[in-house]
Amino acid sequence: MADTVTAAVAAEQPAPGQRLTVADLTAYEHRYNLSHRVSGEGHVPPDQTVAEGRVAERQPWRGLQMVGSDLFVRRTYEAHARPEAPAHVSIIVLLEGRAELALGASRHTLTAGDGLLLAYDRNQSLRARHPADQRVRAVNLTLLRDSLENDPRLAGSVDPLFRSRGGGLWPVSVPYGLRLSLAEWIASAPAAPALPLMAEGLALQLVAQGLAGRGQALPGPVPAPRGRDWRLLERVREYLDEYPGEPHTLKALAGLACMSPSTLRAKFRRAYGRSVFDYLRERRLEQAHRALRDGLSVQQAANRAGYRHATNFATAFRQRYGLTPSAVR
Template identity: 30%
Template sequence: MVTVDSAALGQVLDSVDLRVGIARRVALAAGGVLPLPSGAATLVYIADGSVSGHPPLTTGCRLDVDRTAQIVAVDDRPLSANLVRGDAFLTLGRAPIALEAGSATDLVVVDLEFSDSASMLAAVLPDPITVMSFDALEPAAAALAGSMGPTDPPSYPVRQGDPVICRIMAQTVLLSVIRAWAANGCAPAGWPSVSKDPFLDRVVEAIHEQPGREWTVERLASVGAMSRSVFAERFRSAIGRSPADYVTEVRIDAAKRMLSAGRSVSETSRELGYASDEGFSRAFRRRTGMTPSAWRASELTAVPA
């Protein structure tokens, strides 16, 4: 069994950030099909019934769970062709998948949109991730997943802040799916490696730990034990953007979390290393199309779709 260092797994989970996490309930009659298109990340929890995949969901890691003894073991046999009540399924949208119900089935489907910096993490996760017996591995998260999605008709009125709460709920279930997959021996050897380069991983980790530090290319190169020119080239090749652009992405994602938690624009600006509120506002607007104050207001007053 491949084991994942708990500190490394914690850092991975901490780096996952969603822009959007909207849950919906989907009821399928026997033989009904739910298409999941490419280009969209989707989390599915089987609340009742069973589904099979087209193409078949037979690749990945099978876990045998002894619910009584709470013992989990990795099984070398192929995955069952069907996912049943209590299983979870995550696709990052690299290829289209269709789920077909084997009987009357109730699904919780969560449409996900990752933040800019978290999208790189999604690129190193396998697709799809299947977690059988998710309800036994992560009972609290499974109970949360089972309660997500609006009822028809809605059982309660829309309230201020609902989009924020929905996103937090979706992120909690998503993190639990990744943890169940990784912590129980399904992760491949060497995972997690964001860049597949241990020296660059050290740099990425430092940026996430201290987004407000004055990160020059020279300072980042020293963290990665490289010369400035070698570092800049390797970073852009592995990460797909310049070091400065990546630092800005991480800062703006951190700013969104701070603003949604009630921090002021000035406090957020200072903590993230900006010389002035005006400079922070310009950087935030370039990335989001909104000022920090307007973004915060929209997050708290938007109505979920």
């Protein structure tokens, strides 16, 4: 459930910034050992806009990179770790929006307020997917082995993650105050004199929170379905993404997946960490949030998102975003 950190920024538009094009993603590829795939038919031209907003990059010390982003994603895109990408440990905090992460056979969906600790040892594939038509505010702190040489506290606490074969994913509980500080850091002017100190302090807090969560089990899809099952589940998920306002039934969705309703229910939860209709509810509320920001009335936004009664919509919206629908308009 989103809290007041998300609610405090939900009514705003992404901070003014530049277009992020396919060519810009290519530049990031060289810097972070990534490859990107942008949705579209055939060849996507280099000047095609993928997202708009801003990306802040800081290096508090050698071997540690902190990236904050406030983007409106126009086209779905994926980032894949290249074979030459170094082993690393990352703490990811999603302040707003949705992202999907896959480490080997483990897949997890992040929503607003979620945190995740990731240990990547180069023996598994690593992929992140960013669906279109949403605002994403996130912070990603990445530690390389070099960072351990600069602080003995890190060497003692983080090094075991580098030595764990197969890597792993662990949930991270990010306190309200830290999420608020991260949101302020993303929104700060790039030339603010205190920004380097702020980034260093936040980086240490993120490491502490990430290590505190290690050992907890991730809810959801470990291991995830593979092969044909995964393709059929993706068919259902993409259909829900495209038509969230339709009156979906489990029986009809199961037919789309060529599964029985009970099998779809179980496999969808294992793959995405939530039930079919919890996932649909999130997509509907995201669509309604966009409609409200575009100037539609509360009733119009409720209808577009598939809610027949505005009161039920208002209750679900308040639980998701921490404020009433009328406060967004």
